[in-house]
Amino acid sequence: MANIIVPSPTIFTSSCVLRSEQQQLFVSKLNAVIGGIDSSYSLWNSCIQPRNNSRNTFQLKCSNGHPLNSVSSHDGVVGSSLAKEDSKPQPTEASYPLSGSECIGSNLSITVVGASGDLAKKKIFPALFALYYEDWLPENFIVYGYARTKMTDEELRDMISKTLTCRIDKRENCEDKMDQFLKRCFYHSGLYNSEDDFSDLDSKLKEKEGGKDSNRLFYLSIPPNIFVDVVKCASLKASSRNGWTRVIVEKPFGRDSESSSELTRCLKQYLAEEQIFRIDHYLGKELVENLSVLRFSNLVFEPLWCRNYIRNVQLIFSEDFGTEGRGGYFDNYGIIRDIMQNHLLQILALFAMETPVSLDAEDIRNEKVKVLRSMRPIQLEDVVVGQYKGHNKGGKSYPGYTDDPTVPKDSLTPTFAAAALFIDNARWDGVPFLMKAGKALHTKRAEIRVQFRHVPGNLYKRNFGTDLDKTTNELVLRVQPDEAIYLKINNKVPGLGMRLDRSDLNLLYRARYPREIPDAYERLLLDAIEGERRLFIRSDELDAAWSLFTPLLKEIESKKIAPELYPYGSRGPIGAHYLAAKHNVRWGDLGIEE
Ligand SMILES: NC(=O)C1=CN([C@@H]2O[C@H](COP(=O)(O)OP(=O)(O)OC[C@H]3O[C@@H](n4cnc5c(N)ncnc54)[C@H](OP(=O)(O)O)[C@@H]3O)[C@@H](O)[C@H]2O)C=CC1
Numbered sequence: 001m002a003n004i005i006v007p008s009p010t011i012f013t014s015s016c017v018l019r020s021e022q023q024q025l026f027v028s029k030l031n032a033v034i035g036g037i038d039s040s041y042s043l044w045n046s047c048i049q050p051r052n053n054s055r056n057t058f059q060l061k062c063s064n065g066h067p068l069n070s071v072s073s074h075d076g077v078v079g080s081s082l083a084k085e086d087s088k089p090q091p092t093e094a095s096y097p098l099s100g101s102e103c104i105g106s107n108l109s110i111t112v113v114g115a116s117g118d119l120a121k122k123k124i125f126p127a128l129f130a131l132y133y134e135d136w137l138p139e140n141f142i143v144y145g146y147a148r149t150k151m152t153d154e155e156l157r158d159m160i161s162k163t164l165t166c167r168i169d170k171r172e173n174c175e176d177k178m179d180q181f182l183k184r185c186f187y188h189s190g191l192y193n194s195e196d197d198f199s200d201l202d203s204k205l206k207e208k209e210g211g212k213d214s215n216r217l218f219y220l221s222i223p224p225n226i227f228v229d230v231v232k233c234a235s236l237k238a239s240s241r242n243g244w245t246r247v248i249v250e251k252p253f254g255r256d257s258e259s260s261s262e263l264t265r266c267l268k269q270y271l272a273e274e275q276i277f278r279i280d281h282y283l284g285k286e287l288v289e290n291l292s293v294l295r296f297s298n299l300v301f302e303p304l305w306c307r308n309y310i311r312n313v314q315l316i317f318s319e320d321f322g323t324e325g326r327g328g329y330f331d332n333y334g335i336i337r338d339i340m341q342n343h344l345l346q347i348l349a350l351f352a353m354e355t356p357v358s359l360d361a362e363d364i365r366n367e368k369v370k371v372l373r374s375m376r377p378i379q380l381e382d383v384v385v386g387q388y389k390g391h392n393k394g395g396k397s398y399p400g401y402t403d404d405p406t407v408p409k410d411s412l413t414p415t416f417a418a419a420a421l422f423i424d425n426a427r428w429d430g431v432p433f434l435m436k437a438g439k440a441l442h443t444k445r446a447e448i449r450v451q452f453r454h455v456p457g458n459l460y461k462r463n464f465g466t467d468l469d470k471t472t473n474e475l476v477l478r479v480q481p482d483e484a485i486y487l488k489i490n491n492k493v494p495g496l497g498m499r500l501d502r503s504d505l506n507l508l509y510r511a512r513y514p515r516e517i518p519d520a521y522e523r524l525l526l527d528a529i530e531g532e533r534r535l536f537i538r539s540d541e542l543d544a545a546w547s548l549f550t551p552l553l554k555e556i557e558s559k560k561i562a563p564e565l566y567p568y569g570s571r572g573p574i575g576a577h578y579l580a581a582k583h584n585v586r587w588g589d590l591g592i593e594e
Pocket residue numbers: 114115116117118119120147148149192220221222223224226250251252
């Protein structure tokens with residue numbers, strides 16, 4: 001690719017000027033009025049910017065880019081208690097030039113820290129390009145890659161260009177768009193704990209920002225042991241001067257309650273809670289986003305969402321590949337920390353929370369914390385752990401977990417787990433929430449399954465034979481692959497007799513919605529840019545999640561519980577079926593063949 005030199009002033013041309021505070025007030029009020037209305041004009045950080053896109057956002061934004069009620073009482077409490085402890089000024093998200101200045105909302109610098117890594121290449125740069133491609137990014141944005149690896153801007157562009165893809169329906173101008181996007185990507189090599197290197201980054205950012213005030217977003221796509229170093233250097237040396245500075249933090253957020261609290265404590269020395277965007281990419285998946293819509297906007301579901309009608313809920317995650325390439329990381333965490341404590345528990349909290357006061361981030365997160373704190377401590381006897389072993393199938397041999405050279409031969413780390421969880425509140429008393437997560441299984445899929453109770457005194461029960469369990473309704477949200485929502489119902493087989501069968505009312509996304517579904521990272525990056533915190537994990541949510549799992553993890557580790565071995569590519573340990581049977585549950589995914 002040719003060397004592309006972009007003079008910085010052309011990157012940051014001013015797009016909107018706020019004339020007076022009155023005008024901002026008007027924008028703010030207008031925002032409040034139009035709320036979630038689909039409009040071809042999006043009010044973004046107080047600028048009236050024509051955008052090709054409209055986002056049916058739930059959020060009301062005020063004129064400085066904050067959601068109207070974005071700073072929660074929770075944040076306030078944390079901030080004030082810290083202030084007392086440390087008696088030094090606590091970080092806040094930003095101060096904004098509110099009048100007479102150029103609109104900072106149209107200037108954004110994104111720094112991907114760990115740009116040379118797997119996640120950055122696979123997910124973050126492609127998501128940023130997709131946002132650019134669909135006109136979601138502010139007019140004046142730049143992307144900086146930062147890592148230790150020595151690379152030129154051109155080499156970074158070359159590296160990321162390999163993973164960029166275009167939306168299927170608009171391939172025509174794809175090459176142009178890619179070139180334009182790549183022109184805005186730059187690279188700076190530096191150490192993660194060097195304030196000088198971050199100062200140099202700051203100088204380069206400023207140069208490319210063309211001397212204009214700009215908001216800054218840092219994405220920490222790095223191993224967790226260097227999170228704090230980076231946050232320290234970035235916040236001290238490369239924060240935005242007049243706009244906001246936000247940091248997206250990747251998981252894992254610690255490996256138990258103590259390490260997680262310590263991480264939070266360290267991050268909060270440099271950042272306010274409102275600047276920290278803890279990402280759980282499952283919350284950005286389309287079907288997970290839709291969970292609340294399905295429940296709260298459909299009368300056929302909302303009243304049924306409780307112990308009176310729901311017999312059990314199943315949260316299932318499976319991958320048909322092992323830890324190949326990530327064994328070193330994985331062995332220190334295991335499947336419970338990797339998938340259950342975060343992705344599946346987050347889905348559970350969204351599923352089971354009480355109706356939030358509003359769709360505001362803090363109202364939703366308040367309800368999630370409440371339901372997490374109502375959960376019963378997980379008992380070891382309600383958990384099954386497994387580990388995959390090598391297997392030969394169709395003339396091909398698949399390695400066992402401990403065959404990975406980065407994994408100790410005697411590792412007891414679970415690559416599979418199933419657990420029964422309970423919520424001790426009025427809505428869910430006695431309803432088992434079953435989780436199952438595993439690597440190297442027979443299929444790749446993530447699902448939420450809701451099994452309903454029997455119809456009392458069912459008139460047709462003699463038509464079903466003896467197994468009434470097979471006749472209950474089941475609602476399935478297939479998160480991936482091939483997103484779908486289907487409801488298993490009992491139906492009369494057409495004909496003169498009275499034969500019933502189980503059929504699906506099926507909403508297959510690819511049939512109903514021809515548009516490609518955005519990747520979870522696109523949604524979450526855009527939310528972070530827009531200051532929408534609904535899909536990010538607040539620190540008290542994180543504490544509640546760890547409180548639930550830490551005692552169990554400690555017990556498994558201290559008792560050196562041996563995982564049940566299962567062959568690579570199988571359905572996992574038999575123990576998972578005994579666990580389900582103990583709670584009178586049948587896994588809903590049993591019939592699925594791959
Ligand atoms: N990969 C994935 O699918 C997922 C990853 N994550 C999380 O995202 C983050 C990034 O993941 P991923 O990209 O896979 O990670 P990588 O292991 O690829 O690390 C990213 C970059 O960090 C630097 N790095 C790696 N190890 C060290 C080290 N020990 N000390 C200092 N720097 C190091 C390297 O850059 P350089 O040497 O150039 O400085 C590397 O390119 C992690 O927190 C991970 O847990 C979360 C979900 C999925």
